[in-house]
Amino acid sequence: MNTIYFQPKGIRPQYCEVGMISETDKDYILYLDEPCKILISEVKIIDKENVIYDKKRRLYIIKNHL
Numbered sequence: 001m002n003t004i005y006f007q008p009k010g011i012r013p014q015y016c017e018v019g020m021i022s023e024t025d026k027d028y029i030l031y032l033d034e035p036c037k038i039l040i041s042e043v044k045i046i047d048k049e050n051v052i053y054d055k056k057r058r059l060y061i062i063k064n065h066l
């Protein structure tokens with residue numbers, strides 16, 4: 001599984017979501033924590049080296065916004 005970090009429209013710039021690209025539908029990212037999907041063209045992809053996971057708050061945070 002290839003994990004994808006992304007920012008959908010309307011999310012605060014310091015946070016991102018996590019998902020994976022569907023094998024059956026390459027145009028969509030499937031959320032890992034929710035039963036839904038979003039078009040790849042509607043999100044900004046974030047490089048995984050720029051993301052950390054805050055275990056206490058259970059959030060994915062972009063490093064340059066710490």
